[in-house]
Amino acid sequence: MKVKYELIHKDKITGARYGKAIFLDENGQPAKNPDGTLQEYETPMFMPVGTQATVKTLSPEQVKACKPGIILANTYHLWQRPGAEIVAEAGGLHKFMNWHGPILTDSGGYQVFSLATNKKKDITEEGVHFKSELNGAKLFLTPEESIRIQNLLDSDIAMSFDECPPASADYNYLKNSIERTLRWAERGKKVHNNKNQNLFGIVQGGPYEDLRKFSAEKTVAMDFDGYSIGGVANDDECKDDMYKAIEYSVPYLPEDKLRYLMGVGEPVDLVEGVARGVDIFDCVSPTRLARHGNALISGLRRNDKGEPKENRINLKNARFAKDFTPLEDTCDCYACKNYTKAYIHHLMKCDETFGATLLSIHNIRFLIHLCEEMREAIKEDRFADFLYNFYNL
RNA sequence: GCUGGAGUCGUCUAGUGGCUAUGACAGCAGACUGUAAAUCUGCCGGGGUUCCCCCAUCGUAGGUUCGAGUCCUACCUCCAGCA
Numbered sequence: 001m002k003v004k005y006e007l008i009h010k011d012k013i014t015g016a017r018y019g020k021a022i023f024l025d026e027n028g029q030p031a032k033n034p035d036g037t038l039q040e041y042e043t044p045m046f047m048p049v050g051t052q053a054t055v056k057t058l059s060p061e062q063v064k065a066c067k068p069g070i071i072l073a074n075t076y077h078l079w080q081r082p083g084a085e086i087v088a089e090a091g092g093l094h095k096f097m098n099w100h101g102p103i104l105t106d107s108g109g110y111q112v113f114s115l116a117t118n119k120k121k122d123i124t125e126e127g128v129h130f131k132s133e134l135n136g137a138k139l140f141l142t143p144e145e146s147i148r149i150q151n152l153l154d155s156d157i158a159m160s161f162d163e164c165p166p167a168s169a170d171y172n173y174l175k176n177s178i179e180r181t182l183r184w185a186e187r188g189k190k191v192h193n194n195k196n197q198n199l200f201g202i203v204q205g206g207p208y209e210d211l212r213k214f215s216a217e218k219t220v221a222m223d224f225d226g227y228s229i230g231g232v233a234n235d236d237e238c239k240d241d242m243y244k245a246i247e248y249s250v251p252y253l254p255e256d257k258l259r260y261l262m263g264v265g266e267p268v269d270l271v272e273g274v275a276r277g278v279d280i281f282d283c284v285s286p287t288r289l290a291r292h293g294n295a296l297i298s299g300l301r302r303n304d305k306g307e308p309k310e311n312r313i314n315l316k317n318a319r320f321a322k323d324f325t326p327l328e329d330t331c332d333c334y335a336c337k338n339y340t341k342a343y344i345h346h347l348m349k350c351d352e353t354f355g356a357t358l359l360s361i362h363n364i365r366f367l368i369h370l371c372e373e374m375r376e377a378i379k380e381d382r383f384a385d386f387l388y389n390f391y392n393l
Numbered sequence: 394g395c396u397g398g399a400g401u402c403g404u405c406u407a408g409u410g411g412c413u414a415u416g417a418c419a420g421c422a423g424a425c426u427g428u429a430a431a432u433c434u435g436c437c438g439g440g441g442u443u444c445c446c447c448c449a450u451c452g453u454a455g456g457u458u459c460g461a462g463u464c465c466u467a468c469c470u471c472c473a474g475c476a
Contacts, residue, residue: 056431057431109427111429164427262427265426285426292430314422348431351431353431
């Protein structure tokens with residue numbers, strides 16, 4: 001489905017955007033869900049991640065109950081298993097995984113960063129050589145191959161194949177890297193031939209203003225269907241650098257296209273991203289934290305750098321053994337409406353998958369609900385108040 | 394009752410005279426940002442001034458030895474077989 005972004009309201013003080021991602025069918029008409037509802041989704045939006053064509057521990061129905069818009073899947077993982085051709089033969093990703101809402105596929109660029117150590121990867125102009133973490137097989141991923149795979153997967157939004165440099169990368173490295181990423185974006189765009197699929201460009205440049213500007217302007221000049229800000233939330237990047245990266249990129253992005261902050265994440269980062277004009281986010285954290293026993297809850301805490309960080313409770317902790325209250329009284333998710341902390345504590349202690357399922361539902365719903373609150377605040381021009389309350393309540 | 398075997402952390406377990414008694418599980422915490430992650434890390438006899446120090450400790454009590462979880466003796470408990 002092609003996507004059209006409609007900017008509906010911009011917060012008067014902060015510039016935070018409320019809008020809609022409207023998906024269109026092959027005839028350019030508003031696309032519909034199997035139940036007849038329109039495929040229109042409000043932004044700001046949090047997108048749950050389902051790397052291997054499944055949001056871990058959740059059925060599509062359970063994901064849907066969290067009221068998401070777009071969800072993610074991953075090019076690299078599906079290329080490895082089961083293979084893009086098999087997904088294509090199955091009738092595309094939507095049919096294969098029984099998800100009828102929009103799907104965005106990441107390009108595999110992040111995997112080059114995350115799952116190959118420096119010794120195992122070799123980034124060249126042509127593409128990236130690295131070893132499979134599954135079987136040690138030599139792999140070679142190029143911009144053309146990434147786009148070819150995504151074309152076959154038939155996701156709604158394909159991402160350009162970029163290099164995701166570590167936060168520790170220096171200026172000169174980043175400069176060369178973003179220039180190569182631009183050439184890769186160009187090459188990917190050239191071979192992209194799925195008329196029903198959107199292709200997004202990715203802005204890189206670390207925390208440097210001139211690099212972000214350069215990357216953003218050049219990427220926008222290629223005219224993608226949407227734009228994302230990448231290279232943030234890597235290894236031990238500080239929040240300040242992340243926010244700078246957003247601030248230095250957003251001014252060069254067109255108003256009428258979706259803006260996607262890749263890999264983010266924490267409630268505080270969603271809020272700060274929206275304040276800077278970002279529309280959509282994705283992150284593995286709600287589902288991973290869930291599998292590790294953690295529930296997101298309201299409020300903030302500080303990390304060891306003193307930065308504000310998501311508030312959460314670890315349901316494995318002994319103190320919840322007899323806590324017969326929901327994860328959060330105010331939460332409307334399935335887990336909170338039907339189960340107690342004591343029960344989820346029990347499930348997690350017994351390694352029962354249902355515990356991870358309940359916590360995943362809660363955490364995803366938590367972030368989506370946060371987006372809902374931000375949308376309401378922006379619509380009513382009180383996003384600044386929302387921000388103030390977010391930090392002070 | 395006799396003969397043989399065995400007792401090591403909450404549980405199981407390594408250990409056959411030599412430095413700080415293994416490892417696993419359980420338990421207690423922590424980390425996690427475009428998912429190599431239902432994973433990883435730390436603690437896990439007691440105490441303290443807790444990247445260091447003190448004390449205790451291999452069923453119990455003695456003994457041999459420079460040195461004992463390990464060898465010897467007695468006792469206790471458990472298991473197996475025989476009565």
